[in-house]
Amino acid sequence: MVEIRISGRGGQGAVLASQILAAALFENGLQVQSFPSFGAERRGAPVSAFLRADPEEITLRCGILHADWIVLFEPDLLDNPMIMAGATPSTSVILNASRPSEGFDRSRFHRVFFVDASGIAERLRLKTTSFSIVNTAMVGAFACASGLVDMESIERAVLKLVPVKREENARAAAEACEQVRETDA
Amino acid sequence: MQAIQAENEQVHPGSFSCPGCGLTMAYRHVLKALGRNTVVVTTAGCGSVVAGYFPMTSIKVPFFHCSFGTAASTASGLRAGLDMMGKEKTHVLAWAGDGGTFDIGLQSLSGAAERNDNVLYVCYDNEAYMNTGVQRSSATPPGTWTTTTPGEAPEDRLKKDIIGIMAAHGIPYIATACTSFPEDLRKKVRKARAVSGFRFLHVLAPCPTGWMYPAGETVHIGRLAVSSRMFPLFEILEGETIRLSSMPDKIPVIDYLKAQRRFRTLNEEDVLRIQEDVNRRWSKISSAGRREEA
Amino acid sequence: MKTLMTGNEAAAMGARMSRPQVIAAYPITPQTSIAEKLADYTARTEIEARYIKVESETSAMAACIGGALSGARVFTATSSQGLALMHELLHWAAGARLPVVLVNVNRSMAAPWSLGVDHNDTLSQRDTGCLQVYCETAQEVLDTVPMAFALAEEALLPTLVCMDGFLLSHYTEPVDIPDQEDMDRFLPRRKAEYRMDPNQPFTFGGGVSSEVLYGLRRRMQQDMDAVPTLWEDTNRRFERIFGRSHPAVETHNTEGCDLALVTNGTMAGTVRAYLRDRGVEKGVGLVKMRFFRPFPVDALRKALRGCRAAVVIDRDLSPGGGGIFAQEVRAALHGTGDGVPVVSVIGGLGGVDVTPDHLDRLFTDLQGRRELPFETLWMEV
Numbered sequence: 001m002v003e004i005r006i007s008g009r010g011g012q013g014a015v016l017a018s019q020i021l022a023a024a025l026f027e028n029g030l031q032v033q034s035f036p037s038f039g040a041e042r043r044g045a046p047v048s049a050f051l052r053a054d055p056e057e058i059t060l061r062c063g064i065l066h067a068d069w070i071v072l073f074e075p076d077l078l079d080n081p082m083i084m085a086g087a088t089p090s091t092s093v094i095l096n097a098s099r100p101s102e103g104f105d106r107s108r109f110h111r112v113f114f115v116d117a118s119g120i121a122e123r124l125r126l127k128t129t130s131f132s133i134v135n136t137a138m139v140g141a142f143a144c145a146s147g148l149v150d151m152e153s154i155e156r157a158v159l160k161l162v163p164v165k166r167e168e169n170a171r172a173a174a175e176a177c178e179q180v181r182e183t184d185a
Numbered sequence: 186m187q188a189i190q191a192e193n194e195q196v197h198p199g200s201f202s203c204p205g206c207g208l209t210m211a212y213r214h215v216l217k218a219l220g221r222n223t224v225v226v227t228t229a230g231c232g233s234v235v236a237g238y239f240p241m242t243s244i245k246v247p248f249f250h251c252s253f254g255t256a257a258s259t260a261s262g263l264r265a266g267l268d269m270m271g272k273e274k275t276h277v278l279a280w281a282g283d284g285g286t287f288d289i290g291l292q293s294l295s296g297a298a299e300r301n302d303n304v305l306y307v308c309y310d311n312e313a314y315m316n317t318g319v320q321r322s323s324a325t326p327p328g329t330w331t332t333t334t335p336g337e338a339p340e341d342r343l344k345k346d347i348i349g350i351m352a353a354h355g356i357p358y359i360a361t362a363c364t365s366f367p368e369d370l371r372k373k374v375r376k377a378r379a380v381s382g383f384r385f386l387h388v389l390a391p392c393p394t395g396w397m398y399p400a401g402e403t404v405h406i407g408r409l410a411v412s413s414r415m416f417p418l419f420e421i422l423e424g425e426t427i428r429l430s431s432m433p434d435k436i437p438v439i440d441y442l443k444a445q446r447r448f449r450t451l452n453e454e455d456v457l458r459i460q461e462d463v464n465r466r467w468s469k470i471s472s473a474g475r476r477e478e479a
Numbered sequence: 480m481k482t483l484m485t486g487n488e489a490a491a492m493g494a495r496m497s498r499p500q501v502i503a504a505y506p507i508t509p510q511t512s513i514a515e516k517l518a519d520y521t522a523r524t525e526i527e528a529r530y531i532k533v534e535s536e537t538s539a540m541a542a543c544i545g546g547a548l549s550g551a552r553v554f555t556a557t558s559s560q561g562l563a564l565m566h567e568l569l570h571w572a573a574g575a576r577l578p579v580v581l582v583n584v585n586r587s588m589a590a591p592w593s594l595g596v597d598h599n600d601t602l603s604q605r606d607t608g609c610l611q612v613y614c615e616t617a618q619e620v621l622d623t624v625p626m627a628f629a630l631a632e633e634a635l636l637p638t639l640v641c642m643d644g645f646l647l648s649h650y651t652e653p654v655d656i657p658d659q660e661d662m663d664r665f666l667p668r669r670k671a672e673y674r675m676d677p678n679q680p681f682t683f684g685g686g687v688s689s690e691v692l693y694g695l696r697r698r699m700q701q702d703m704d705a706v707p708t709l710w711e712d713t714n715r716r717f718e719r720i721f722g723r724s725h726p727a728v729e730t731h732n733t734e735g736c737d738l739a740l741v742t743n744g745t746m747a748g749t750v751r752a753y754l755r756d757r758g759v760e761k762g763v764g765l766v767k768m769r770f771f772r773p774f775p776v777d778a779l780r781k782a783l784r785g786c787r788a789a790v791v792i793d794r795d796l797s798p799g800g801g802g803i804f805a806q807e808v809r810a811a812l813h814g815t816g817d818g819v820p821v822v823s824v825i826g827g828l829g830g831v832d833v834t835p836d837h838l839d840r841l842f843t844d845l846q847g848r849r850e851l852p853f854e855t856l857w858m859e860v
Binding site for chain 1: 616647649651745748749755830
């Protein structure tokens with residue numbers, strides 16, 4: 001079973017990202033379970049969405065304590081203890097940034113990936129009044145970094161679930177897939 | 186405009202609200218005008234959640250989260266108890282949203298008003314059940330998109346005339362106010378504070394999340410609501426005498442509607458009907474009302 | 480058709496497939512998306528119903544009672560505080576023998592405000608005369624709603640279909656949506672024998688003498704006693720058409736097991752995962768309770784036969800009494816001569832996470848004891 005945590009700020013579409021990923025994995029014949037973090041969130045507050053995938057039926061019903069993958073829409077969420085709860089040295093992360101920041105501690109994680117999802121969103125003019133829409137780019141980056149799901153399934157899921165600018169969002173996912181880079185061990 | 190000084194603040198900076206939240210501005214000014222000797226009862230809704238989750242609170246004065254629909258009756262009980270303990274001068278504020286006032290709270294509101302219990306009831310009106318994710322209430326204006334009045338069937342009922350209902354109870358003081366006019370709001374709270382009995386304030390509190398406009402435009406949207414006379418500002422004394430507050434010049438209602446995506450499904454005919462309704466209501470109030478002295 | 484859905488979407492779909500004619504609902508977290516989805520379906524006439532956007536839950540149930548009296552099929556959904564506001568009217572609907580179906584998304588009761596799941600809201604309705612069924616998965620929710628209508632309209636008692644807040648309502652998982660044609664075969668239109676019809680006027684609900692009331696309650700109990708068989712029939716019919724079975728009590732690995740864990744709702748899923756992982760080797764079995772009212776005494780006794788002990792995990796608490804399922808299990812086993820001891824454990828109140836590790840620690844503790852405790856144990860957070 002793979003356990004994934006996707007975190008951003010309320011309004012950035014972390015939940016939609018988890019649904020897109022869930023749909024793509026499900027299409028590939030995996031059993032999936034996805035859910036948002038709970039509570040009365042408000043726009044701008046840190047928010048997480050969770051996802052389990054397994055060849056067998058998933059009957060477990062509790063939070064994800066030790067995620068195998070953590071996807072962050074904003075790198076400063078690395079410093080948020082609630083968002084990073086349960087991360088271990090076997091956790092891999094994907095960060096929305098073009099390069100590691102000063103003082104980034106590589107040893108905390110197993111594999112580390114970077115992608116400039118904000119840049120991609122900017123170029124494709126994917127934004128709301130408050131945020132750049134990086135969720136679809138991050139989904140694409142995850143697919144190619146983890147190798148868990150192919151881009152065709154991702155594209156189909158994006159086209160099906162995204163409410164507006166479907167083509168641009170599909171393109172964002174594809175570009176992020178190409179641009180995502182792993183840091184050295 | 187006088188600069189608002191950061192003294193006599195009864196709230197801490199920060200809350201759990203969305204950026205641009207109208208109701209947080211409202212409670213700041215209401216509590217500022219009421220002062221330290223105040224206790225607050227609030228019912229389920231954004232007003233309860235934004236004030237804070239345990240162990241945090243944004244409010245400096247005593248604050249109680251009561252069950253849904255019971256703001257007025259809880260406040261009545263609190264008032265009675267405080268009076269019995271010699272604290273008649275402590276202000277009791279019931280603070281509820283449109284759902285908790287117009288709908289599920291209407292019975293207890295009517296009860297407290299009919300008894301003329303010495304309570305100030307302030308309804309912050311964001312025109313839907315926002316805390317549970319934007320469902321219609323009887324305060325939702327016609328033509329509005331909400332999750333229970335979706336695209337194919339937007340809200341089709343007129344906004345419930347809560348002021349008319351409260352006026353029928355003959356209570357000493359009623360006023361409408363808007364977070365975009367904080368001085369007017371504070372002035373009305375001070376007037377309400379000086380009177381005894383059941384006092385009702387209806388405060389329009391624009392909500393960027395549910396009304397769908399950019400978060401930085403809350404004050405502007407409120408001003409449009411008042412200028413268009415969708416939400417005129419006035420007072421009613423003893424349930425009968427209407428006094429109009431000073432307001433910007435009247436503008437067409439389309440200017441207000443087109444600034445919010447919750448009205449995006451309106452066509453020309455709908456807008457015309459809304460303008461007619463606004464005109465009708467405004468002419469009723471303005472002909473019966475006297476302008477306040479500057 | 481296999482698709483991904485949340486528990487709430489499954490509830491709305493189950494309701495839709497049951498062809499309700501009157502829906503009265505009021506929003507409350509975490510039920511809200513059910514009310515929204517139904518509004519959506521009704522607006523697009525994918526459900527042909529009158530949707531009354533009531534101003535409170537009390538009115539929601541009152542409207543359901545009125546709707547049911549007209550002979551129409553009625554549906555509502557709520558949670559915790561909202562269900563509490565319906566309490567008087569649940570007694571009413573049951574006493575009036577009206578087949579209202581209500582989906583309750585379980586959430587802990589205030590004060591203080593809490594959005595997490597526990598079962599005090601529905602279990603507090605224990606004595607109203609309503610039937611109560613608990614679901615573990617979104618598939619079960621979708622299936623149970625039409626099954627509940629079939630049962631309710633036969634037994635003439637309101638039915639609460641219970642589903643865990645957030646852990647089921649907001650989890651997206653695979654669901655198979657049946658064909659509407661098959662569903663119409665399984666659940667035809669409601670045919671109310673008694674209704675408010677000027678062509679055949681009756682007076683309903685008037686005051687009665689003590690003797691009449693006594694007789695009516697006795698009759699209600701008799702009809703409750705018939706429910707287990709009614710459910711078996713309904714379940715058999717459902718399984719024949721849709722290939723899925725939802726018995727009142729479900730067992731896993733209980734044949735001669737050491738400790739049988741008895742629980743309801745999504746916790747059964749976590750137990751299932753634990754069994755698959757470690758539990759089976761440790762001699763642990765699962766008894767999943769679907770029905771709470773009527774309490775499935777015979778099925779439970781059968782399920783626990785041969786087990787060394789039963790461990791009831793209650794995601795609820797009757798303060799001053801203990802776990803509510805535990806009390807009912809103990810009462811059901813009393814006098815059977817099998818002497819299966821019952822351990823009572825409280826866990827998960829307020830939505831506190833219960834994980835396989837918690838279960839493992841619990842079983843390791845219990846299996847290590849010489850004597851099983853009578854007093855109630857509380858799971859560590």
